Amino acid sequence: MKSSDHLLTHNGFAFPFNKCPILPLPRFQEGVLQQVHDGGRVSALFAMPQSTASHLLVAVISHDLEGLLAVLATEAAQHFPSLTPACPQVHLFEREIFEQMGIKPRNHPWLKPVRFPQTPGVKRKKNAVGVMDFYRLEGEQIHEVAVGPVHAGVIEPGHFRFQCQGELVHHLEISLGYQHRGIEEHLSGGPWPATLYQMEAAAGDTSIGHTLAYCQNMEALSGVRAPARAQAIRGLALELERLANHIGDLGALAGDVGFLPTATYCGAIRGDLLNMTAVVCGSRLGRGLLLPGGVAFDLDDRLIKTLLSRLKKAQQDVTSAVALLWDSSSVLSRFEGTGRITQAQAEEIGMVGPAVRASGVEQDVRHDHPTGIYQLFQVPMAVLTQGDVHSRAMVRWLEIQRSLAFCQDLLAHLPEGEVLMPLKNLASWHMAISLVEGWRGEICHVACSDAKGKVSRYKIVDPSFHNWFGLALALRGQAISDFPLCNKSFNLSYCGFDL
Amino acid sequence: MLPFFIVLLILLAGSILAMLFVRRTMALWLGFGAAALASLIGLVWSLHGLIGRVHHAVAYAWSLPYASFSFMVDGLAAFFLMVIFLVSFLVAIHAIIYFRPYAGQIRCGLLMFSFNALIAGMALVVTAANGILFLMAWEIMSFAAYFLIVFDDKKAEIRRSGYIYLIATHIGTAFLFALFWLLALKSNGSMAFAGFSAFRTAGLAMQVVAASLAVLGFGAKAGIVPLHVWLPEAHPAAPSPVSALMSAVMIKTGIYGILRIYTLLALPVHWWAYGLIALGVVTGLLGIFFSMMQRDLKRSLAYSSIENIGIILIGIGIGSLGLALRNSTIALLGFAGALLHILNHALFKALLFMSAGMVVQKLHHHDMEKMGGLQKRLPRTGTLFIIAATAVCGLPPLNGFVSEFLIYLAAFSGVASPGPAGIASSLIVIISLSLIGALALATFAKIISIVFLGAPRSPEIESVRESTWAIHLPLMAIALLMFAIGLFPDWILRLILPATVPLTGMTDLETATLLAPFSPVLRGITVTTMLFGFIFVCLYHLRKNMLKKRAYQETETWGCGYLAPTPRMQYTSASFADSFMGSVKKAAGLDEEVDRPTGLFPKGQSFRAMVQDTFITRLYAPFFEFSARLLGFAQKLQHGRLPLYILYITVMLLLLLVWYGGLR
Amino acid sequence: MKIGIPASLILYLFSLMAAPLVPGIINRVKARFGGRRGQPLLQPYYDLARLIRKGFVYSRTTTALIYWGPLLQLAALGTALTLLPLFPGVPPLLSMPGDYILLFYLLALGRLFTILAAMDTGSAFEGMGANREALFSALAEPALFIILATLVHRSGFLSLSQIFVESSAPLALPGAEVMILMAALYLILLSENARIPVDDPNTHLELTMIHEVMVLDHAGPDLAVIQYGVSLKLWLFMILLCQIVLSVLPNLGVLMPLLWLAALLIITISIGIVESTMARLQMRRVPQLLVAASALALVAYIVSR
Structure with a gap:
């Protein structure tokens, strides 16, 4: 990689935007391909309006081994040759760019709507979200199964289209966008008073993750460091969020195969974990806990003691509940070999989080690009190789154990001091990149400020954005009755994708 | 026998008149009308014979060597005549309206000629009492059927189906020639059936050979696996009323042949019984399995006929087992079940083919994957098809249940009886009958669902409308008969009882006495099914009353709230069958x-x-x-070069000369 | 012991009324295993009462079959129960040689029309459920008939009432064979009644359902008819199993009713326990389970010779 082609930075840092070279389009594309070839991963690729005629294309490539982030930029007008054929992991980014900015990636193999935004000028039937050309396996003997947007359970809306031969799924295509709220657009000119609440609701079950990424960006842009105690509480909140969700997922996986004991117990233990967050900040989902510059609530000794004892209790409960799962051969036979994603597939499409770690890829933001408390306290990475439902469940279980240990360790050694620093004005013409390992995987926020120190473009990449395609691939050649199980083993966010 | 000859004369007159006036619509009335009239007379006559237990036998001399015009109508023949004439009568009436679009075409005349010839041929087959006469009748029937199959001979695949039928049926006939020759050997060269009883003294090996020849020869006509291959080819090719006639009665002449030979031979019944049960089980299971897999509606029905031939064979087999075990109850139940199933299958298969034919006539194809939603557009046809399908699955309160019930009861009696001989084979019968029944249910659930239910899979279905009432009348008559047999099995069993006499070797009185304890059983079916009907009617009215008082709403089928559902979002015939094939695809x-979607972004597979x-x-x-x-080498000799042909002739002449010289 | 028609009629009516209690008890057992208190025991009755008071909603795609299905199924079950001896020593309302054939063929009739009612909607979901139902019940049928053949073979009688009522020692099977027979019937019971490990009556995932997805487009009174039919069918299979269990035990005279209730309760609770401690089978493994049931029944048949 030629160093003149890109800018290297770290997670949670800001840099003046003019330091980043604007490359000609071919060199930009070569650069992206080269970096991906060298082990990089596209964390974000987006367009930002530069003038009325042209847009700036920005790519953020994570180099996990080196702990570095490379930023490349170029100018694009109406269209550009699609990178997807050479680098499939950008396929959805390019579709998104086309949808948001109207810049067409030429020869994109699957240029379909991402979120069906009601853009002015583009004529579409009102409310026609989900109506598009789906992949079709031709032949009168194939039947399609269309699931969603309204599902039988209390889950989010999304449309799944299966091409089936009897019970066998030949192909699955997923169409989302039902919950598109325009969070990124709302942020331009911000930060607004509502921004923090929007971040907390970007993906409702990942409040801490997204808010943390946002706070890190604001702090980087204003040059403020959150105090150590605040960093520790943020880590605690992030891990509690992970714990609650992972435990809930294991319970839901058990429920999907009709294994009641683990399903009911994990459901209850998940509540206990959520309640711990509620003890700290009053909200089970951690809303209102994080502020740019620190956290809003401190922990006193009594609270620490309560949390420690509750954690210990939860640890015992969850261990016995989950042990039932691994001890039941009827469960294991459902989990093993179902919905397999190979390492090559996972890397090719740029998956993240527990799903990619279950396929044998060592990748964890807490480990590769640590910020805050993770620079001091390590969480061992959990990696398995089979890439099936069992691996994805087991990775979660390993992470539960390690997070529990981490939280107890952290609570026992909480740094002293303040928990909140006042935020200064944002630096003008800067860009900040913030990665957080949410419970689903890498959350990437990129913030750009304009001349007045206001946000000019804010890019959010939820881990679900990378992983939905993985679910679609995992279903090929599977029995359709295993779809709910596969789906739950990924447990992706609809609104995190839709934004 | 006079009415019988009148029947044949009317059939002959009808076919000739139909050919003479082929250009007029009237021809349909002449041709099929004659068939209907003749069948009606024949039906009354055969019923009279069956109920009155009248046996007929006449013989006239014939100049042909070994041949004589000798006819015999015993209980068995009368029963088959009844089935033949009953179905022919109803199909002929249906055909008058069905073939109206073809009126005035030459091929329509040929069709009617062959149709009448087929009825006459079948009637002759079951009455012939002389080997040569029998084979002649057999050939008349076979050729008539061939001309019926190739009715639409413009299409190559139909001609191909015709050839396959012709080959299969003549291979069968070849075996029959051998069979009759073998039988004649023992009776001093006489081809009279009466004389064949001399064969009873033949050794075991001869008996086995004769029985095998009979199964091969007649089995090819009946559709016994693996001799069934012409059936699924011929039935889709033929016009539907013809399929109905062929499937409902023509293939049963094969069963008649087997039964007739059975009465002529004194077979060591044990292995005969096991053989028939084995054949029946294989035929039944494979038949229904293949039926499930089909995408062509009429082909699927054809395979279902094979399945039913299997059930009939199982019935005959368990009847023979009863004879072998010297348990006359089992024997009687088995044979009665088999015979009743012959009648039942004739009824519901005729109904299935005729109602399927109405669908095919509207859509001009038999591809189930392009059907759907027809019950809304063809309510009468659909309802009749569903009734027939319920019967073919052997479900109460329809006729199919009664015959399967009798065969089951025979098998359960075998299971209950002491002694090991019958226990294993009876259990096999029970297992296979239950599996065949359950698979038939699945198959016909699939066919009804894909053809009649759901949303139309092709746009032209939207404009399909039901035909006139008249065309449904014969179909409704069949449905009524089916309900009658299903609800009052006691009566029908008494009707067919004389037909079991030649098979069981018992007298009329003996069979009647044996059957007496089963009258309450069959009346039990009547009471239970009546109770079932009563409960259903009560529930139905309860719901109807509720409907008046409650809110009523119509909406879309639940599609998860998706905005643009398509008819592709329905199960297909192939998908339904897929799980049944499991790992034996x-x-x-x-x-x-399969052009599987591969790669991340597949397209156009x-x-x-x-x-x-x-x-x-x-x-x-x-x-x-x-x-x-x-035989490829023979082709090398036939190269088309004249000098070499002349050489062949010269060489041949020389050889003949040498041979002649040698003789001298 | 000869008890006439009144006792049979009372038992029949009792069955009709008590059947919905069974799912109520099963749900309670499952709740207890999950550490919850669970719904009221009478909840199935409340559900039926609520459904029956509702209005009718039909898809425009459907024909009359959508309501014929549930009605025929219920009528078939109501008739089938008249053929089954419900209590040891008490003959059924109707009886004749081969009555079990009629009984299970009536159930098959109900099944055919339940499948057609599902397919009537033209929905892929319901197609999926109907397809699975057709396959699994087809595989369960031979097992069921082998079990019946074993009963007939052991007792030498051709009707259920003779097998269970008239003969003094109906089966006289040694312990092991009866256990095998009961195991086979128990598997069939679970499969035919859409219980775990074959189907999960409590799941909300359409793609994994069998029975529940077939009734996706049924609502109101039609659904009530279906739900009631479901509990009647479970009752019917439980009674059959109970009869086999009790036929091995000595006749305890006046204690018989208690024993009968206890046996039914134990079967009910055992279903709840199975559902609480087992995961569902993968769909493609279900046929293996059913073939195993057939094999078990066959072993019982062979051993009982």
Whole structure:
């Protein structure tokens, strides 16, 4: 990689935007391909309006081994040759760019709507979200199964289209966008008073993750460091969020195969974990806990003691509940070999989080690009190789154990001091990149400020954005009755994708 | 016998008149009308024979060597005559309206000629009492059927189906020639059936050979696996009323042949019983399995006929087992069940083919994957089809249940009886009957669902409208008969009882006495099904009353709130069959052309699954290819070069001369 | 012991009324295993009462079959129960040689029309459920008939009432064979009644359902008819199993009713326990389970010779 082609930075840092070279389009594309070839991963690729005629294309490539982030930029007008054929992991980014900015990636193999935004000028039937050309396996003997947007359970809306031969799924295509709220657009000119609440609701079950990424960006842009105690509480909140969700997922996986004991117990233990967050900040989902510059609530000794004892209790409960799962051969036979994603597939499409770690890829933001408390306290990475439902469940279980240990360790050694620093004005013409390992995987926020120190473009990449395609691939050649199980083993966010 | 000859005369007159006036619409009335009239007379006459237990036998001399015009009508023949004439009568009436679009065409005249010839041929087959006469009648029937099959001979695949039928049926006839020759050997060269009883003294080996020849020869007509391959080819090719006639009665002449030979031979019944049960089980299971796999509506029905032939064979088998075990109850139940199933199958298969034919006539194709939603557009046809399908699954309160019940009861009696001999084979009968029944249920649930229910899979279905009432009348008559048999099995069993006499070797009185304890059983079916009907009617009215008082709403089928549902979002015939094939897809003859979606962003793949009969692809095709290669050398001799042909002739002459010289 | 028609009629009516209690008890057992208190025991009755008061909603795609299905199924079950001896020593309302054939063929009739009612909607979901139902019940049928053949073979009688009522020692099977027979019937019971490990009556995932997805487009009174039919069918299979269990035990005279209730309760609770401690089978493994049931029944048949 030629160093003149890109800018290297770290997670949670800001840099003046003019330091980043604007490359000609071919060199930009070569650069992206080269970096991906060298082990990089596209964390974000987006367009930002530069003038009325042209847009700036920005790519953020994570180099996990080196702990570095490379930023490349170029100018694009109406269209550009699609990178997807050479680098499939950008396929959805390019579709998104086309949808948001109207810049067409030429020869994109699957240029379909991402979120069906009601853009002015583009004529579409009102409310026609989900109506598009789906992949079709031709032949009168194939039947399609269309699931969603309204599902039988209390889950989010999304449309799944299966091409089936009897019970066998030949192909699955997923169409989302039902919950598109325009969070990124709302942020331009911000930060607004509502921004923090929007971040907390970007993906409702990942409040801490997204808010943390946002706070890190604001702090980087204003040059403020959150105090150590605040960093520790943020880590605690992030891990509690992970714990609650992972435990809930294991319970839901058990429920999907009709294994009641683990399903009911994990459901209850998940509540206990959520309640711990509620003890700290009053909200089970951690809303209102994080502020740019620190956290809003401190922990006193009594609270620490309560949390420690509750954690210990939860640890015992969850261990016995989950042990039932691994001890039941009827469960294991459902989990093993179902919905397999190979390492090559996972890397090719740029998956993240527990799903990619279950396929044998060592990748964890807490480990590769640590910020805050993770620079001091390590969480061992959990990696398995089979890439099936069992691996994805087991990775979660390993992470539960390690997070529990981490939280107890952290609570026992909480740094002293303040928990909140006042935020200064944002630096003008800067860009900040913030990665957080949410419970689903890498959350990437990129913030750009304009001349007045206001946000000019804010890019959010939820881990679900990378992983939905993985679910679609995992279903090929599977029995359709295993779809709910596969789906739950990924447990992706609809609104995190839709934004 | 006079009415019988009048019947034949009317049939002959009808066919000739139909040919003479072929250009007029009237021809339909002449041709099919004659068939209907003749069948009606024949039906009354055969019923009279059956109820009155009247036996007829006449013989007239014939100049042909070994041949004589000798006819015999005993209980068995009268029963088959009744079935033949009953179905022919109803099909002929249906055909008058069905073939109206073809009125005035030459081929329509030929069709009517062959139709009447087929009825006459079948009637002759079951009454003939002389081997030569029998074979002549057999050939008349076979050729008539051939001309009926190739009615639409413009299409290559229909001509191909005709050839396959012709080959199969003549291979069968060849075996029959051998059979009659063998039988005649023992009776001093006489071809009279009466004389064949001398064969009873023949050794075991001879008996086995004769029985095998009978099964091969008649089995080819009946559709016994693996001799069934012509059936699924011929039925889709023929016009539907013809399919109805062929499937409902013509293939039963094969069963008649087997039964007739059975009465002529004193077979060591044990192995005969096991053999028939084995054949029946294989035929029944494979028949219904192949039926499930089909995508062509009429082909699926054809395979279902094979399945029913299997059930009939199982019934005959368990009847023979009863004889072998010297348990006359089992024997009587088995044979009565088999005979009743012959009648039942004739009724519901005729109804199935005729109602399917109405669908085919509207859509001009038999591809189930392009059907759907027809119950809304063809409510009468659909309802009749559903009734027939319920019967073919052997479900109460319809006729199919009664015959299967009798066969079951025979098998359960075998299970209950002491002694090991019958226990294993009875259990096999029970297992296979239950599996056949359950698979038939699944198959016909699939057919009804894909053809009649759901949303139309092709746009032209939207404009389909029901035909006139008249065309449904014969179909409704069949449905009524089916309900009558299903609800009052006691009566029908008494009607067919004389037909069991020649098979069981018992007297009329003995069979009646044996059957007496089963009258309450059959009345139990009447009471139970009546109770079932009563409960249903009560519930139905309860719901109807509720409907008046409650809110009523119509909406879309639940599609998860998706905005643009399509008819592709319905189960297909192939999808339904898929899980039934499990891991034996290849062995079952399923040829899948799957262009699987590969890569991350697939485009333009397609899927096609074709089902070919395994017996054609694995057995007959290799055999015929092998024979073709074996005989390939003969082709080298036939090169078309004149000088060499002259050489052949010269050499031949020389050889003859040498031979002649040698003789001197 | 000869008890006439009144006792049979009372038992029949009792069955009709008590059947919905069974799912109520099963749900309670499952709740207890999950550490919850669970719904009221009478909840199935409340559900039926609520459904029956509702209005009718039909898809425009459907024909009359959508309501014929549930009605025929219920009528078939109501008739089938008249053929089954419900209590040891008490003959059924109707009886004749081969009555079990009629009984299970009536159930098959109900099944055919339940499938057609599902397919009537033209929905892929319901197609999926109907397809699975057709396959699994087809595989369960032979097992069921082998079990019946074993009963007939052991007792030498041709009707259920003779097998269970008239003969003094109906089966006289040694312990092991009866256990095998009961195991086979128990598997069939679970499969035919859409219980775990074959189907999960409590799941909300359409793609994994069998029975529940077939009734996706049924609502109001039609659904009530279906739900009631479901509990009647479970009752019917439980009674059959109970009869086999009790036929091995000595006749305890006046204690018989208690024993009968206890046996039914134990079967009910055992279903709840199975559902609480087992995961569902993968769909493609279900046929293996059913073939195993057939094999078990066959072993019982062979051993009982």
